[in-house]
Amino acid sequence: MTDRSHLPGRRLLLVHAHPDDESINNGATMAKYAAEGAHVTLVTCTLGEEGEVIPAGLAHLAADRDDTLGAHRIGELSAAMAELGVTDHRFLGGPGRYRDSGMMGAPQNERPECFWRADVDEAAAYLVEVIREVRPQVLVTYDPDGGYGHPDHIQAHRVAMRAVELAAEPAFRRDLGDAHTVAKVYWNCVPRSVVEAGFARLRERGEDKLFPGIASPSDVPGVVADEEVTAAIDSSAYAPAKAAAMRAHATQIAVDGPFFALSNDLGQPLLADEYYRLVRGTAAAGREDDLFAGVGA
Numbered sequence: 001m002t003d004r005s006h007l008p009g010r011r012l013l014l015v016h017a018h019p020d021d022e023s024i025n026n027g028a029t030m031a032k033y034a035a036e037g038a039h040v041t042l043v044t045c046t047l048g049e050e051g052e053v054i055p056a057g058l059a060h061l062a063a064d065r066d067d068t069l070g071a072h073r074i075g076e077l078s079a080a081m082a083e084l085g086v087t088d089h090r091f092l093g094g095p096g097r098y099r100d101s102g103m104m105g106a107p108q109n110e111r112p113e114c115f116w117r118a119d120v121d122e123a124a125a126y127l128v129e130v131i132r133e134v135r136p137q138v139l140v141t142y143d144p145d146g147g148y149g150h151p152d153h154i155q156a157h158r159v160a161m162r163a164v165e166l167a168a169e170p171a172f173r174r175d176l177g178d179a180h181t182v183a184k185v186y187w188n189c190v191p192r193s194v195v196e197a198g199f200a201r202l203r204e205r206g207e208d209k210l211f212p213g214i215a216s217p218s219d220v221p222g223v224v225a226d227e228e229v230t231a232a233i234d235s236s237a238y239a240p241a242k243a244a245a246m247r248a249h250a251t252q253i254a255v256d257g258p259f260f261a262l263s264n265d266l267g268q269p270l271l272a273d274e275y276y277r278l279v280r281g282t283a284a285a286g287r288e289d290d291l292f293a294g295v296g297a
C-alpha cells in the first residue's frame with residue numbers, strides 16, 4: 001500500500017470549467033475548509049481563452065486579437081487561490097490541454113482541441129489520477145446542465161462524474177494509482193429565494209447605478225427550488241476572501257461591494273453563503289452545514 005500518512009484528514013476536490021468559476025461558486029467554501037486545515041484541490045478544465053475581457057487596457061488579450069487570455073488567466077487564478085488560501089490548483093491534463101469551447105453554438109465549439117470535443121473517458125482519466133492521489137472524501141462540480149448550459153460546464157460535469165466512477169474501479173488504469181471511492185458528490189446550486197432576495201437588494205440600490213444594468217435571476221447558474229438544496233455553508237466569515245478572489249479575476253469580473261458583474265455589465269448579487277445538492281453519498285438529517293458531515297476521518 002502507498003503511504004498516505006501525509007494526507008490531511010479532510011480532503012475536498014472541486015472540478016470547474018474556467019478560472020473564475022471556482023471563486024464565484026465556491027470561493028467561501030474553499031477558503032473556509034482551507035482555513036480549517038482541510039486539503040482543498042481545484043481542478044480547472046480549460047484556461048478560459050474565449051472569455052470576454054472587461055478592462056479596456058487588457059482588451060488586446062482576447063481570442064480575436066492576441067489570443068493570450070489563457071496565459072493571463074493562469075496568473076489571475078493563482079492570485080485568487082492566494083486570497084482563498086488554496087495551494088493545490090491544477091489544470092486538467094496540464095495547462096492548455098483543453099481549450100475553452102466558447103458559448104453554446106459558437107464556432108469555437110467545433111475546434112478539435114476544445115474541451116467540448118474531448119473524449120470524456122480520456123479527459124476523466126486525467127482526473128482519476130488526481131482523485132487517486134488526493135483521495136478526496138468530497139467532490140464538488142456542476143449539475144448535468146453545467147448550471148447554465150455552457151459547453152465547458154456541461155463537459156466538466158460529465159468528466160467529473162465519470163472520473164468518480166472510474167477512480168473507484170480497481171481494474172481501471174492501475175498505473176494511475178490505487179482505487180478510491182469518493183464518499184460524497186455535490187452539485188453547485190443556489191436556492192431561488194436567496195437569488196430573488198439578492199436581486200431585490202440590488203434593485204433597492206438601483207439609484208446608485210453600480211452597473212449599467214441589472215441581471216435577472218435566470219442569469220444565475222444553478223438556481224433550484226429551495227427544497228432541493230441539501231447543504232448550505234455559512235460563509236459570512238469568508239465573504240471578504242471570496243470577494244477578493246473574485247476581484248483577482250479582473251478580466252472577467254467587476255466587483256462592487258456586495259454585487260458584481262460579468263462582461264455583460266449586468267449587476268448581480270455576490271452571494272457569500274454557498275449551497276449544494278448531494279447526489280452521491282448519504283446526507284445528514286436536515287440541511288447539512290458541513291460537506292464532510294457523516295464522513296469518517
Ligand SMILES: [Zn+2]
Binds near residue numbers: 150
Ligand atoms: Zn465558466
